Each structure stands twice: as structure tokens, then as C-alpha cells.
Amino acid sequence: xxxxxxxxxxxxxxxxxxxxxxxxxxxxxxxxxxxxxxxxxxxxxxxxxxxxxxxxxxxxxxxxxxxxxxxxxxxxxxxxxxxxxxxxxxxxxxxxxxxxxxxxxxxxxxxxxxxxxxxxxxxxxxxxxxxxxxxxxxxxxxxxxxxxxxxxxxxxxxxxxxxxxxxxxxxxxxxxxxxxxxxxxxxxxxxxxxxxxxxxxxxxxxxxxxxxxxxxxxxxxxxxxxxxxxxxxxxxxxxxxxxxxxxxxxxxxxx
Amino acid sequence: xxxxxxxxxxxxxxxxxxxxxxxxxxxxxxxxxxxxxxxxxxxxxxxxxxxxxxxxxxxxxxxxxxxxxxxxxxxxxxxxxxxxxxxxxxxxxxxxxxxxxxxxxxxxxxxxxxxxxxxxxxxxxxxxxxxxxxxxxxxxxxxxxxxxxxxxxxxxxxxxxxxxxxxxxxxxxxxxxxxxxxxxxxxxxxxxxxxxxxxxxxxxxxxxxxxxxxxxxxxxxxxxxxxxxxxxxxxxxxxxxxxxxxxxxxxxxxxxxxxxxxxxxxxxxxxxxxxxxxxxxxxxxxxxxxxxxxxxxxxxxxxxxxxxxxxxxxx
Amino acid sequence: xxxxxxxxxxxxxxxxxxxxxxxxxxxxxxxxxxxxxxxxxxxxxxxxxxxxxxxxxxxxxxxxxxxxxxxxxxxxxxxxxxxxxxxxxxxxxxxxxxxxxxxxxxxxxxxxxxxxxxxxxxxxxxxxxxxxxxxxxxxxxxxxxxxxxxxxxxxxxxxxxxxxxxxxxxxxxxxxxxxxxxxxxxxxxxxxxxxxxxxxxxxxxxxxxxxxxxxxxxxxxxxxxxxxxxxxxxxxxxxxxxxxxxxxxxxxxxxxxxxxxxxxxxxxxxxxxxxxxxxxxxxxxx
Numbered sequence: 001x002x003x004x005x006x007x008x009x010x011x012x013x014x015x016x017x018x019x020x021x022x023x024x025x026x027x028x029x030x031x032x033x034x035x036x037x038x039x040x041x042x043x044x045x046x047x048x049x050x051x052x053x054x055x056x057x058x059x060x061x062x063x064x065x066x067x068x069x070x071x072x073x074x075x076x077x078x079x080x081x082x083x084x085x086x087x088x089x090x091x092x093x094x095x096x097x098x099x100x101x102x103x104x105x106x107x108x109x110x111x112x113x114x115x116x117x118x119x120x121x122x123x124x125x126x127x128x129x130x131x132x133x134x135x136x137x138x139x140x141x142x143x144x145x146x147x148x149x150x151x152x153x154x155x156x157x158x159x160x161x162x163x164x165x166x167x168x169x170x171x172x173x174x175x176x177x178x179x180x181x182x183x184x185x186x187x188x189x190x191x192x193x194x195x196x197x198x199x200x201x202x203x204x205x206x207x208x209x210x211x212x213x214x215x216x217x218x219x220x221x222x223x224x225x226x227x228x229x230x231x232x233x234x235x236x237x238x239x240x241x242x243x244x245x246x247x248x249x250x251x252x253x254x255x
Numbered sequence: 256x257x258x259x260x261x262x263x264x265x266x267x268x269x270x271x272x273x274x275x276x277x278x279x280x281x282x283x284x285x286x287x288x289x290x291x292x293x294x295x296x297x298x299x300x301x302x303x304x305x306x307x308x309x310x311x312x313x314x315x316x317x318x319x320x321x322x323x324x325x326x327x328x329x330x331x332x333x334x335x336x337x338x339x340x341x342x343x344x345x346x347x348x349x350x351x352x353x354x355x356x357x358x359x360x361x362x363x364x365x366x367x368x369x370x371x372x373x374x375x376x377x378x379x380x381x382x383x384x385x386x387x388x389x390x391x392x393x394x395x396x397x398x399x400x401x402x403x404x405x406x407x408x409x410x411x412x413x414x415x416x417x418x419x420x421x422x423x424x425x426x427x428x429x430x431x432x433x434x435x436x437x438x439x440x441x442x443x444x445x446x447x448x449x450x451x452x453x454x455x456x457x458x459x460x461x462x463x464x465x466x467x468x469x470x471x472x473x474x475x476x477x478x479x480x481x482x483x484x485x486x487x488x489x490x491x492x493x494x495x496x497x498x499x500x501x502x503x504x505x506x507x508x509x510x511x512x513x514x515x516x517x518x519x520x521x522x523x524x525x526x527x528x529x530x531x532x533x534x535x536x537x538x539x540x541x542x543x544x545x546x547x548x549x550x551x552x553x554x555x556x557x558x559x560x561x562x563x564x565x566x567x568x569x570x
Numbered sequence: 571x572x573x574x575x576x577x578x579x580x581x582x583x584x585x586x587x588x589x590x591x592x593x594x595x596x597x598x599x600x601x602x603x604x605x606x607x608x609x610x611x612x613x614x615x616x617x618x619x620x621x622x623x624x625x626x627x628x629x630x631x632x633x634x635x636x637x638x639x640x641x642x643x644x645x646x647x648x649x650x651x652x653x654x655x656x657x658x659x660x661x662x663x664x665x666x667x668x669x670x671x672x673x674x675x676x677x678x679x680x681x682x683x684x685x686x687x688x689x690x691x692x693x694x695x696x697x698x699x700x701x702x703x704x705x706x707x708x709x710x711x712x713x714x715x716x717x718x719x720x721x722x723x724x725x726x727x728x729x730x731x732x733x734x735x736x737x738x739x740x741x742x743x744x745x746x747x748x749x750x751x752x753x754x755x756x757x758x759x760x761x762x763x764x765x766x767x768x769x770x771x772x773x774x775x776x777x778x779x780x781x782x783x784x785x786x787x788x789x790x791x792x793x794x795x796x797x798x799x800x801x802x803x804x805x806x807x808x809x810x811x812x813x814x815x816x817x818x819x820x821x822x823x824x825x826x827x828x829x830x831x832x833x834x835x836x837x838x839x840x841x842x843x844x845x846x847x848x849x850x851x852x853x854x855x856x
Contacts, residue, residue, distance in 0.1 A: 351844075368837040368841060369837075375833060501667065
């Protein structure tokens with residue numbers, strides 16, 4: 001078991017965004033979290049990534065409680081999150097984005113002392129650059145590598161976010177609505193990238209409200225509504241759960 | 256690094272130019288460029304607006320001189336003492352500001368507050384600093400040269416070369432810094448701090464590093480300045496000195512390597528090209544600051560880079 | 571002994587109200603336009619010198635002089651807003667830098683016009699008031715009451731008048747306010763102009779109590795910012811309280827510690843507040 005979430009709660013003043021949520025993610029799984037808008041999905045992911053401090057509850061990563069830890073500490077432990085609205089470094093090129101994201105990989109490289117790297121980038125930089133270009137190629141961005149990231153299309157920006165996340169060598173990748181705003185072609189590409197990641201041992205946790213996308217993809221599904229977990233299990237079963245159907249469609253639906 | 260080739264003709268300049276005035280202007284330019292580069296590391300690099308660089312400038316002068324006086328050591332050793340003190344103060348202030356995740360405005364205000372506190376200390380600790388009267392500096396830096404042995408830097412030409420060499424060193428350092436992984440992290444923090452954190456960058460540590468490096472460089476400028484002018488006073492730590500440096504960086508081009516030098520050159524030579532009473536000069540500096548922000552945010556260097564890129568694209 | 575301490579406390583309250591009126595301007599400007607107008611101290615200086623000029627040199631009656639001075643400060647604020655601040659909305663760094671440039675321009679202007687020789691206004695209201703064992707100059711009492719009145723009216727305006735409520739609504743949620751038809755551009759300009767006018771008014775009263783030098787602007791803006799942060803930026807009435815607390819501490823403190831430390835209190839408060847209660851004494855933890 002990689003990640004164990006226990007009674008996680010987040011309150012914003014009087015509003016309870018995430019309420020007493022508990023679940024577990026095992027290594028190599030693809031877990032899909034879905035629910036209508038306002039169900040607390042993004043808040044949940046932000047809590048896991050350390051961008052928000054929880055009001056209550058614990059988050060165990062490989063047995064260690066990381067609830068409330070700083071985002072960079074959590075990232076260094078192997079948990080990387082992408083953003084629903086692509087976050088960029090304005091002015092910088094696509095390649096520079098991925099090179100910045102190579103920092104964690106850089107810290108893990110043996111034999112390339114940081115001081116030496118300061119004085120002359122040399123071999124370590126070359127290795128990272130090769131990896132960066134590979135990540136870009138996987139995300140079909142290799143032709144734009146020297147373009148300013150601000151010139152990318154929305155879908156390309158989202159894929160850049162995925163490329164940056166990949167460079168961080170994540171053990172658990174939290175994807176916040178990766179498919180939203182993508183055209184069909186791009187969604188297929190995204191799927192193949194994610195399947196690739198899974199083959200390489202990365203555990204994925206994806207939130208999206210495109211139910212179909214998640215359903216054919218995920219091993220496990222968790223349904224949220226108004227901050228509470230209302231169903232959990234195989235995607236097929238969760239989607240058939242009457243509570244889930246009611247949450248999405250607003251009334252009981254007899255198939 | 257190629258951009259630093261422009262320094263080469265500067266080394267040959269004294270062979271051609273004999274005018275003391277020109278050389279003096281350049282000496283001031285070189286020293287103030289170092290201060291401006293210091294500011295640029297933390298502002299143009301990591302994106303934090305600091306008001307402490309003038310205080311570091313002043314601390315560099317005072318501590319270097321006082322160490323020489325009290326301990327009988329050389330200029331360079333005295334400066335090392337100043338570095339130690341500046342690093343400690345920077346870590347203290349930086350820790351206070353960044354640990355509590357103070358936003359940009361609060362950082363500027365707190366560094367201003369600490370700078371003012373330092374200035375008040377310099378003004379009131381008369382037993383040590385001689386207060387507002389300032390201190391006369393009769394000592395000079397000494398350099399060991401092969402062939403001549405230990406040389407005191409006193410005349411204009413030796414000062415010219417000393418300050419030019421120091422500027423070259425600082426420029427090389429700043430190029431290495433900004434092109435390294437450290438500089439990359441600075442840029443990441445400047446452009447999108449939240450994103451940088453999710454990519455594993457400890458923004459607290461790097462902001463602190465940028466702030467400390469910036470103040471060390473500024474203190475180096477201060478030490479040189481105090482010993483060149485032969486006079487050290489609390490006004491070195493004042494906000495006006497900080498603003499001069501900010502104006503130089505903005506005018507020359509923020510986040511560029513040469514910007515601070517260009518800005519320093521323009522603002523240092525301006526009073527000599529246009530005869531103006533002191534008050535109007537300050538007003539002109541203010542106008543320049545305003546105009547640059549509103550019309551030319553990328554500064555002279557940024558503008559030039561944009562134009563040349565435009566030409567390349569058109570070709 | 572008590573006379574001295576109480577006298578200093580009252581001095582501090584009056585000085586603090588001046589800090590408070592600047593703090594109010596700082597807080598309002600920050601809440602509505604997203605920048606800190608560091609040049610507010612200069613608008614106070616305009617008000618001060620203008621009042622002195624109109625009263626002593628142009629020989630106008632004092633109230634008229636004050637109105638003219640405030641109007642002058644307001645107009646200057648309008649010009650500054652349209653020429654500069656309009657382009658730096660919500661850009662804290664640029665706004666700060668631009669206002670700093672403005673300070674240089676305005677302070678030099680004052681130096682040229684008036685030189686560093688301190689100017690003292692002829693006494694407007696003479697005599698003193700005796701309450702029990704305490705004697706106070708009448709001018710100081712009047713000044714204090716006027717400042718409190720103006721700040722109180724501002725607060726009333728913000729809570730009752732439509733424009734005031736619109737301002738507060740905008741400060742809390744700009745988008746919602748815009749959707750409800752609040753004229754944001756006009757509002758932002760109005761707030762800048764009003765805060766400059768407030769500063770000018772503070773300057774007018776300053777001129778009655780103290781001697782004028784071009785550097786007074788720089789001193790007061792720093793104290794104003796300190797008071798605003800002490801109270802909690804965004805809290806309008808708190809700004810006055812913050813100013814008074816600062817003023818009283820400085821005045822009473824100067825009885826016991828050397829006057830060199832006077833300016834240090836504000837700085838120490840500033841750092842302490844930001845460390846231990848960043849929302850300010852009266853601010854709410856958001």
C-alpha cells in the first residue's frame with residue numbers, strides 16, 4: 001500500500017470542502033476519483049500534494065504521515081501533482097520548463113556533484129537534457145521545444161504539465177482533470193502516455209468528470225459528492241451505484 | 256559568457272584615454288554596477304523586491320574599515336569579516352521573511368525596516384561609527400602583484416583596474432549563477448512560485464540563498480566605494496542609495512546580465528553630461544524610474560535584444 | 571510627573587492620528603487598487619506646505635486655506651493616478667516602484683520651492699485648555715478632534731453611503747462587484763484621489779502643529795505603513811487605532827529611552843507583528 005488517506009477533512013470557514021474521506025492506493029494501480037463539480041476532488045488532490053493544509057485527518061505515504069507537509073517535500077518523496085488549469089513559467093520556452101522540472105532528478109543523480117555542476121554543467125546537464133527531450137517526445141511536444149510556452153495551445157499546455165510531472169520521476173502521479181479541454185486526438189495520446197507510465201511502475205490517481213475516460217482506464221474508482229466519499233470499488237460497480245447515479249443525474253435511474 | 260567580451264576594450268582604455276574625469280566616472284560606474292548586480296540577483300533572479308541592498312552596501316564599508324582599524328588586518332581580510340556579518344544578518348532577516356511566507360509587499364517593507372534599523376545604528380552608535388559625521392578612510396586596499404610586490408591602490412589608474420577586475424569577477428560569477436541549476440531555480444521561483452514548489456524546489460531555501468548572495472555582492476561594492484571615496488557615512492545605508500541601484504537595474508534591464516552595468520553607466524555619467532543642481536537630479540532619477548516602468552519595462556538591454564531579434568526575424 | 575506622562579500620551583494620540591490618517595489611505599488604496607502608494611507621504615507634504623502658503627503668505631482665512639490645500643492634494647492625486655497608477659493596478663512591485671519614483675520627483679520639487687529651511691506656520695488657535703491638572707494647547711485638541719471627525723466620516727461613508735458600500739464590496743470580491751455594476755475604474759481613481767486628499771488634510775493639520783520640512787513625507791509614509799500593518803491591512807477603523815498605538819508608544823517611549831530609538835519602535839512593531847500575528851491586531855485571519 002503506497003498511499004493511505006484517513007479521515008481527511010478540509011474546512012474553509014463554514015464550508016466543508018472535503019469531509020472525512022478515507023481510501024487507499026496500492027502500488028501500480030490506476031485510481032480514478034470522480035464526482036460532479038464542487039464535490040471536493042481538486043481540494044482533495046491539493047491536500048495530498050501539500051498545497052493546502054488539512055483541517056483534520058492523516059495521509060500516510062509509505063507509512064509516513066505527510067499531512068500538512070510542504071509541497072516540495074512531498075514532491076521529493078515521489079508524489080507529483082499536475083494542475084487542472086495549466087501552470088506555466090511565463091517567458092520561458094517549453095524545453096526550459098522541463099529542465100526546471102528536472103531538478104528532483106538532478107538531486108538524485110549520483111556522481112554529479114552540485115558544486116561541479118555549478119562551475120560547468122557538463123555531463124549531468126547533458127543526461128538531463130536527453131531525458132527532457134524524451135519526455136517531450138512522449139508528449140508529442142518535441143517540435144515546440146524552443147517555443148515560448150505561452151504560445152502553446154491549451155491541450156499542448158496540459159501535456160507540458162504532464163511532461164514536467166514525468167521529469168520529476170514520480171512514484172505516485174496525481175492528475176487533476178488531465179483530459180478536460182483536450183480534443184479526441186489529444187485524449188488518445190494522453191491515454192497512451194498514461195498507460196506507458198503505468199507500465200514503468202508509476203501509480204496514477206486521476207480525477208476527471210469525463211466518466212467514460214476514467215471508466216475504461218481505472219482499476220479502482222472512488223466517487224465523491226459534496227466532499228464525502230459515497231462509493232468505492234471497481235469502476236463498473238461504482239458507476240452503477242444508485243447513489244452515484246443520483247449525484248450525477250439528480251434522480252434515481254433504473255437501467 | 257560571450258557578452259563579457261565587451262570588457263576587453265575597457266581594459267585597454269587607460270592606454271588611450273588620459274582624462275581623469277572619464278576614468279573616475281568609470282570607476283564609480285564599475286563599483287555601482289556591482290551594487291546593481293547584487294540587487295538584480297535577488298530581484299531579477301528570484302523575483303523578490305528587497306530594500307536591504309543599500310544597508311548591505313553600507314555594512315560592507317563600515318565593517319571592512321572598522322576591522323582594518325581594530326584588528327590591523329588588510330582590506331581583503333577586513334572584507335571577509337564584513338562578508339561573515341552580512342551573511343549572518345541576511346540569514347536572520349531572510350529566515351524571518353521567508354519562513355513566514357511573507358508576500359512580496361511585506362518582504363519589501365520588512366527589508367526596508369531592517370535597513371532603516373541598520374542605518375539608525377550607524378547614525379547613533381557614535382562611539383564606533385562616529386555617527387552622522389562619518390569616518391575618514393585613509394587606508395587603502397593593497398594588492399600583491401608579481402614583480403612589484405605589495406602595491407597600495409591610491410591613484411586613479413590603479414583604482415580603475417582594481418574595480419574593473421572586481422566587476423569582471425562579479426560578472427563572471429553572475430553568469431555562472433544564472434546559467435546554473437541554482438539560477439534555474441531562481442527563475443522558477445520568480446515566474447511561478449507555486450509551480451516551482453510542486454516540482455520539488457524548496458523555495459524558502461533558494462529565496463534565502465538569493466537574498467544572501469545579493470547582500471554579499473552589495474557589501475563588496477560598499478567596501479570598494481568607501482575606500483575609493485575615502486569617506487563612510489550612514490547615508491550609504493539610506494533608502495535613496497537603494498533606490499539609485501533599483502533605478503539602474505530597471506533602466507538597464509531587469510533579469511539580464513549586462514542590464515545593471517548599462518544602467519549604472521547611464522545614471523553615473525548623466526550628472527556629468529548634463530549639469531543639473533542636485534535636487535533636479537533626484538527628480539530626474541525619479542522620472543526615469545517612472546518612465547522605465549511604464550514605457551520600457553524590459554530596460555535598455557531588453558529593448559535592444561527585442562530589436563535585434565526583430566531584425567533577425569525580418570531578415 | 572503625571573502631567574508629563576499624560577502630556578506625552580496626548581501628544582502621542584495626536585501624532586498617532588496623523589499616522590492613522592496615512593494608514594487609512596494606505597489601507598484603502600491597497601484594498602481597492604492592489605498597490606501600496608508609497609508617495610502618500612508626499613501628498614501630506616503638499617497639504618502641509620499649501621496650508622502654510624495660503625495662510626501665511628496668501629493671507630487667506632485658515633479654513634479656506636485648508637480647503638484649498640486639500641483640493642490641491644486631491645488634484646495632484648488625480649494627476650498621479652491618471653498618469654501612472656492607472657497602469658499599475660494590482661501590480662504591487664510596479665506600483666511600489668512607480669510611487670517611489672514619484673517620491674523623488676515630489677520631494678525634489680519641494681526642496682526647490684521651499685528649501686530645507688523649516689517653515690513654521692503662524693499660530694492659528696492660541697491658548698490652552700486646562701482639564702484638571704492637565705494643560706493642553708487648544709490647537710492640538712482641535713486638530714485631534716478634526717482628524718477623528720474626518721476619519722469617522724470616512725468610516726460612516728464606507729458603511730452607509732452607496733459608494734462606500736460599493737468600495738467595500740469591491741475590496742472583498744472584485745468580480746462579483748463588477749458583475750453587479752460597480753464602476754470599478756472610477757472607483758479605483760476615486761479611492762486614490764480620496765486617500766491623497768486625506769493625506770493632504772493630515773498635512774494641513776500637521777502644519778498647525780509642527781515645523782515643515784520637505785522630508786516629512788518620507789517619515790510619515792513609513793509610519794503610516796507600519797501602522798496599517800500593525801492594525802491589519804484592510805481594516806479601516808483599525809488603521810486609526812494602529813496609528814494611535816504607534817504614536818503613543820513613540821511619545822511615551824521617548825521619556826524613558828533616548829530619542830534615537832524613536833523611529834525604532836515602529837520598525838520593531840512591524841517585524842514583531844508580521845512574525846506573530848500577520849493579520850494585524852484587528853485583522854481577521856483569512
